[in-house]
Amino acid sequence: MALIRNSKLRPRILVVGGGxxxxxxxxxxxxxxGRGEATVTVIDPNPYMxxxxxLPEVAAGSIEPRHAxxxxxxxxxxxxxxxxxxxSINHADKFVVVEPENDEPFxxxxxxxVMAAGSVARTLPIPGxxxxxxxxxxxxxxxxxxxxxxxxxxxxxxxxxxDERRKALTFVxxxxxxxxxxLLAELEDVVRSAIAQYExxxxxxxxxxxxxxxxxVMPEVGEAQARWVVEHLRERGIDVYLETFLQDCTDKRVKLxxxxxxxxxxxxxxxxxxxxxxxxDSDLPIDERGRxxxxxxxxxxxxxxxxxGAWAAGDNAAVPDLSGGGVGGYCVPNAQHAVRQAxxxxxxxxxxxxxxxxxxxxxxxTIGSVAGLGLYKGVSQMGDFEARGLLAWLMHRAYHGxxxxxxxxxxxxxxxxxxxxxxxxxxxxxxxxxxxxxSFVEAAESKPVxxxxxxxxx
Ligand SMILES: Cc1cc2nc3c(=O)[nH]c(=O)nc-3n(C[C@H](O)[C@H](O)[C@H](O)COP(=O)(O)OP(=O)(O)OC[C@H]3O[C@@H](n4cnc5c(N)ncnc54)[C@H](O)[C@@H]3O)c2cc1C
Numbered sequence: 001m002a003l004i005r006n007s008k009l010r011p012r013i014l015v016v017g018g019g020x021x022x023x024x025x026x027x028x029x030x031x032x033x034g035r036g037e038a039t040v041t042v043i044d045p046n047p048y049m050x051x052x053x054x055l056p057e058v059a060a061g062s063i064e065p066r067h068a069x070x071x072x073x074x075x076x077x078x079x080x081x082x083x084x085x086x087x088s089i090n091h092a093d094k095f096v097v098v099e100p101e102n103d104e105p106f107x108x109x110x111x112x113x114v115m116a117a118g119s120v121a122r123t124l125p126i127p128g129x130x131x132x133x134x135x136x137x138x139x140x141x142x143x144x145x146x147x148x149x150x151x152x153x154x155x156x157x158x159x160x161x162x163d164e165r166r167k168a169l170t171f172v173x174x175x176x177x178x179x180x181x182x183l184l185a186e187l188e189d190v191v192r193s194a195i196a197q198y199e200x201x202x203x204x205x206x207x208x209x210x211x212x213x214x215x216x217v218m219p220e221v222g223e224a225q226a227r228w229v230v231e232h233l234r235e236r237g238i239d240v241y242l243e244t245f246l247q248d249c250t251d252k253r254v255k256l257x258x259x260x261x262x263x264x265x266x267x268x269x270x271x272x273x274x275x276x277x278x279x280x281d282s283d284l285p286i287d288e289r290g291r292x293x294x295x296x297x298x299x300x301x302x303x304x305x306x307x308x309g310a311w312a313a314g315d316n317a318a319v320p321d322l323s324g325g326g327v328g329g330y331c332v333p334n335a336q337h338a339v340r341q342a343x344x345x346x347x348x349x350x351x352x353x354x355x356x357x358x359x360x361x362x363x364x365x366t367i368g369s370v371a372g373l374g375l376y377k378g379v380s381q382m383g384d385f386e387a388r389g390l391l392a393w394l395m396h397r398a399y400h401g402x403x404x405x406x407x408x409x410x411x412x413x414x415x416x417x418x419x420x421x422x423x424x425x426x427x428x429x430x431x432x433x434x435x436x437x438x439s440f441v442e443a444a445e446s447k448p449v450x451x452x453x454x455x456x457x458x
Pocket of ligand 1: 055
């Protein structure tokens, strides 16, 4: 190991993950800590927090990628922000191993650890899935998806082989939860509007397919709303297969459990999440789903009781849902919980730091759900109040425009929406983002201009 950074002048509160929970917890800590009382250190592989509810709109081009991320250093003045990945946690000796992207790993010690490393895609061992599918948890995936889909249109427009063209224009989405449906609907919307710009393509050339293992979509809304969503998607020409599994997608040949088989160049996997696997490389107690186990006061608790100095919430934790509404008695992994758990967590860490023994309990009754389904279309459920179409879409935008942290991001997001409303949505893909030096290398390798023969002087 390169070095043990034992540079603590004061107690260190180490926040692993600068996502929704990590950012808001750190902000609350910084706001309430006394001068010199503790160092707040936030470690994340990204220098920004990603506002994941906006990923479908980033993929659709309604929001600029940089506007859907919140820079950590700018929004955490006074904190120590480390851009790197925590690869293991040794709580018995209170240190973590950090791996920066381009540097040697090092160990970092702490007094309190806040596990806020979120979740990752929950995949299955389906042949071809790892090689051919893409998920949607990161801003880079949203950007790549957008460019990929739009470039498939441009490629297909020049294809003469029908099979090749069909494959290029077949887009398969696996998982009919909230995130999967939003992404599918947003991308279908943008592809349909982009296709109008091609003379050689028609809407009938494009095929969108949703594959969902359960008999319904969107468990976050009631049965009636879920049925409406399926009807709505089918009216838009999307093939919705319920009670159907993806069985194989080797070489992008999609095989479904209903016997159907076809080629698809785009396979998007949104079939749920699992707790960050970094917890498996830790000595913190985890449950059978890999989530760190916590009490309602967000202190980590194992079989032997409370683990002093360890805290967790958000997607990587099994937080008891005291409202009685959670799945299996635990809060579902969503931003609504993460953002509300953060201030409770920060207050309790401060209390522990100050030697107090009374801790707040986390309690939140879900207020409902709002989802965008493409421009001017949405669905929502707030208790018994159900909305569909334009109203739900406006509610979705109002809620998330308000919920993204930092005034500067709110202004930019609303600015994006207003500009797009006035000027129209941008349906241009950027190409070669993964090979930015391509044209420079081509230029360097291009043939020299042939020398002209010197005219013979008389
Ligand atoms: C497409 C999509 C749409 C969604 N829409 C909604 C919605 O409409 N409403 C809603 O309530 N919820 C929604 N969610 C869920 C919501 O975004 C998450 O529940 C929420 O972000 C959880 O917060 P968190 O802080 O626990 O995790 P995250 O916000 O995921 O933060 C985890 C952080 O940990 C970092 N990290 C990961 N590994 C490491 C490591 N080894 N070391 C250090 N840091 C690490 C990550 O980079 C990340 O910044 C959506 C999610 C997705 C993917």
